[in-house]
Amino acid sequence: MNPQSRPNALLAMESPQLAADLFSARARAELDRVVAVHETVLTPDLPSVPASTADTEILITGWGAPRLDETMLSHWPRLRAVVHAAGSVKRLVTPAVWERGIRVSSAAGANAVPVAEYTLATILLSARDVLRSASDFQRTQDMLAARPRGDVGAFDITVGVIGASRIGRRVLELLQPFDIECLLVDPSLSSVEAAELGAELVTLPELLTRSRVVTIHAPALPETYRMIGRDELALMADGATLINTARGSLLDTDALVDELRTDRLRAVLDVTDPEPLPPGHPLFSLPGATLTPHIAGSIGNELRRIGDHVVAEVQRFVRTGELADEVTSPDLARIA
Template sequence: MFALEDAALIGELFGASDLGRLRDLVRLDPHVVTRADPRVPRAAARIEILITGWGAPHLDGPALDHWPELRAVFHAAGSVKRVVSPALWERGIRVSSSAAANALPVAEYTLSMILLSAKRALHTADAFRRGQDMAAAQPRGRFGAYGITVGIVGASRIGRRVIELLRPFDITPVLYDPSLSATEAADLGAPLMSLDGLLRVSDIVSLHAPSLPETRRMIGAPQLAAMRDGATLINTARGDLVDTDALLAELAHGRLAAVLDVTDPEPLPPGHPLFTAPGVTLTPHIAGSLGNELSRVGHQTVDEIARYVSRGSLAFEIHRRDLATIA
């Protein structure tokens, strides 16, 4: 059985081949629990595997009472935090997430924005379009990707993948993650630094930390002030990692630039100052899997179900303890 935002999402996640594989592995119940029709059918009483996605209901105790035989939840999306509850593990229900598949396009988006920001391409394109003067739109000062330092905040799946993607370039990555040792960071290919130290040496800072009470507004006025003149802040993680008012103040002075795929608040209300702030590139939360990238998420989900059905194992299992550190 599926539980997600809309039944149409099933076709975007699972192509004909993957749906065929899925039907060979399990007996698929035709009912889809959606946001528009959240009613759980009587057939749920015999369901052992639930496939969730974006917009799935919160699986707390009362919700799980509809699925008394449920043994595993396979989340065909990114973070499971909005879907899961402790009741799952208390009832012995296993959880798997396709966050690893969703991490790939986020890392690719981040790499592209690192390179474009280093070249000042985003600002230059906007200036050229508005002024229609090639000479006047040329970037000034120190720019380019050769020999720059990129600070990665958070050794998440995405942060680690960004470090890997930077290897072919003449770019030095540095890393902040309080959960890692210096040896573990070195094994990833980036020296471990304090957050303040990373901010002071980085030309571009990319955020990949989870949203936790201790990370809320971890990039505030003091941290932004520590960044180098002309540096760029990229946020594809969670909007509340950044103090928006403090960032707006730095942008207004023209000292920093920013690329924001996530914001606080999100969505931004019409007329919000970020829409007109200088030096900021806003994208509408597109870094994660969209379009044909959704097929990768669905493919990984079917692979995971195949492992579970054939061997009882999960390659991407989420444990209750993981909730304290994942995005």
């Protein structure tokens, strides 16, 4: 490609370090070959846009990017596409994006991989009661007393997946080699479609009643707000584990705290409501709760998978005008 014909692209991210973490040397060289890249720091708290970026045609955004409202978009009259180097674009886009005919792409598919892997690992550890056993062992230093109790193990258990999102589908795929029965709740699927994913389509009450482990992968929508509340938690079997890597708003935190106080259920939460939790919140100390600091998504070298996806999307758009993982305005009503 003639360097003089390369479209102008702008890396709009919270820090130069994020761009360095996203793109390997090979990926960055490929990106520079396809587009002329300008880097700047643009955050909601620092929305100053250099005048030198006015000819931007492709905006590559990441975590901490500013919201693309009419004022922000006015700085880039030639902007044709936004390629988001992260999952959800809901906090990023506004109606002004669609009104201007700007195309939008998300790396949600690439980011789904580590979330599904985290979920698989957590399912297997939970089935063996490893997390509780490790906590008890650290606290008591008594090997025999800390060993898992009851009917533990991952053989012939039932796992319930709430939501056939990208992540939910990937979790079902990863579970296929194991001796595990999978249940699925998703109002958009038929029983045949669920079976093709390796799962039995059931109602939410049935899933909660039958599953040893329940994992949430539904989008945060008005109709899914606190979809797992007091009544739903009461349906779960004693000793069952609830995993949430989706959004904290899908789960009634107060109801979960009350259940965990009875030592009846276990919960592994990578997201909470509120997030972050205030210091001293009961979830930090309840023995049935395992909290991780929102790390199920891409971290460390996994960010390079997102970087590779972004480079491929930019290449595709420059060469064909198409996007493999395009997000349209109607999509926002059903995605995370």
